[in-house]
Amino acid sequence: MDLRRLRYFIAVAEELNFTKAAARLHMAQPPLSRQIRDLEEELGVTLLNRTHHHIELSDAGRVFLEKARQVLLAADSAVVEAQRAQRGEIGSLAIGFFEQIAYTLLPPTLRAFQERHPMVEVQLRWFPVVDQVEALRRGDIDLAFVRPVTDLAGLSKETLLEEPFVLVAPSDHPLAAKDIVSVADCSRERFINYTQHLAPDYHAIIMRLCALAGFAPRIFLEVGQVYTALGLVSSGAGITFVPASVQRLHFDNLVYRPLREQQLLSQTYLAWTRASPSSVLSAFVATARQIAQTEFSR
Numbered sequence: 001m002d003l004r005r006l007r008y009f010i011a012v013a014e015e016l017n018f019t020k021a022a023a024r025l026h027m028a029q030p031p032l033s034r035q036i037r038d039l040e041e042e043l044g045v046t047l048l049n050r051t052h053h054h055i056e057l058s059d060a061g062r063v064f065l066e067k068a069r070q071v072l073l074a075a076d077s078a079v080v081e082a083q084r085a086q087r088g089e090i091g092s093l094a095i096g097f098f099e100q101i102a103y104t105l106l107p108p109t110l111r112a113f114q115e116r117h118p119m120v121e122v123q124l125r126w127f128p129v130v131d132q133v134e135a136l137r138r139g140d141i142d143l144a145f146v147r148p149v150t151d152l153a154g155l156s157k158e159t160l161l162e163e164p165f166v167l168v169a170p171s172d173h174p175l176a177a178k179d180i181v182s183v184a185d186c187s188r189e190r191f192i193n194y195t196q197h198l199a200p201d202y203h204a205i206i207m208r209l210c211a212l213a214g215f216a217p218r219i220f221l222e223v224g225q226v227y228t229a230l231g232l233v234s235s236g237a238g239i240t241f242v243p244a245s246v247q248r249l250h251f252d253n254l255v256y257r258p259l260r261e262q263q264l265l266s267q268t269y270l271a272w273t274r275a276s277p278s279s280v281l282s283a284f285v286a287t288a289r290q291i292a293q294t295e296f297s298r
Contacts, residue, residue, distance in 0.1 A: 003075055005039045006068045008032055009047065013065045016055055091280040092121040096136065096144030098129040100226045104245040105145070105160065105268065105288070108295055113287040120280055128198060128224075136273050143272040143281055149201050157271040158285050160292040164262040165205065165241040168233045171255045175239070182260045183213035190220035190238035198224035205264045206241055212263065230254060245296050 011021040012032070022029040040047050047061035057065065097106050114122065127135050132144040133152065145160075146152065167186070169175045175185060187210075194202040203222075210217040220238040223229050227249075229240045234251040243266035247256045270285050277285070 001042070003072065005035055005042075006072055008035045009039055010065065010068055010072070012036060012048065012055075013057055013061060016057075018055070091278065092123065093143070093280050093284060094123040094125060094141040095284070096125050096127050096132050096141040098127065098132060098145060098147075100129075100243070100246065101145045101268070102126075103227070103249050104243075105292060105296065109284075109288045109291045112291055113284055116287065117280070117283060120283075130198060130200070133271065136271060139273075142274075142278075143270055143284065146269050146271045147201050148267055148269075149199070152269070152271060155271045155273060156275065156277065157269040158289060159267070159269055160288055161243075161245060161268040161296055162265045163244045163268075163296070164265055165209065165259055166244050166247060167239060167257045167259055168230060168242055168246075169239045169255055169257065170233060170236050171253050173239070173255075175257065176255045178257060180260050181257045183209050184215070186210070186217075186239060187213065187215040189218070191217040192229045192232050192238045192240040193217065193219050193222045194226075194229070195222045195224050202226075202266070205266070208264055209241065209259075209261065212261065 008021075008025065011024050012018060015021040015024065018029050018033055022032045025032065036048065043060075043064070045060040045064070046058050047064055048055050049058050049061075110122065110124075114120070125135070125141055127144070129147050130149050132146045133150045133155065135141050136144050136155065146157070167175060167181045175181055175189075178185070191206065191210075193206050196203045206217065221232065223232065226242055226246055229242065230246070230249065230251050232238065233240055234254040236253070241259070242256075244258075270288055272281060274281070
């Protein structure tokens with residue numbers, strides 16, 4: 001059924017006068033009369049009882065008027081909702097994240113996104129960093145914060161952070177008195193490193209930074225999470241290196257100091273599988289990019 005005919009009928013039914021209805025619709029009266037006749041023929045009912053000087057709604061016309069108004073409201077709503085979906089204002093998004101992102105990039109990104117797109121349903125799903133890509137490929141999530149710990153081939157991705165590592169030491173440690181620390185200054189220290197199977201990129205970077213400085217680190221313990229490493233350093237168990245964004249996290253008896261050597265960087269991406277991402281996904285990527293540039297730039 002042509003929605004224009006519904007609009008024509010509603011105008012006539014509300015005006016109960018073809019001349020006034022035609023003027024309201026900015027059209028001539030004869031075409032309007034024909035459209036109403038065609039609508040009645042299409043429905044097989046009489047919508048209007050007509051005399052030479054008067055028209056009124058039939059019983060069928062009164063019922064049809066109510067339903068026609070509902071149909072047009074639904075059609076108008078569909079247009080508005082489709083336009084909002086096109087702008088990324090409504091929809092749903094399942095986002096994968098790993099532990100470190102939960103206290104660095106994710107909170108400000110999520111706040112900004114939900115302020116701009118309050119009608120989007122966001123589902124957060126935690127996976128170890130080594131499992132993010134597999135979760136994407138299984139379809140468990142729409143996009144994920146990832147690091148280059150597994151093969152990213154075939155994924156679309158946006159670089160969010162490329163950041164240097166900083167030293168983490170107990171606040172009463174001699175290295176804490178320095179404004180900037182060389183990796184070579186750490187050659188005699190006990191290291192908290194990251195387990196190779198859970199954080200292979202961070203494990204390799206610490207080993208590589210120490211090798212470039214001419215020593216092999218004395219590993220006291222290996223852990224799977226940055227947060228755990230910080231707690232152990234705070235207890236005095238040793239020192240470690242973390243990406244610069246982790247400095248947003250505060251512990252008692254713990255300080256961060258920049259490293260003089262910045263050859264190796266921590267890399268964080270947003271990744272997704274769809275070649276043509278949805279408007280909602282694109283809007284989240286744009287928000288994350290802006291937050292990374294404004295709040296986490298070097």
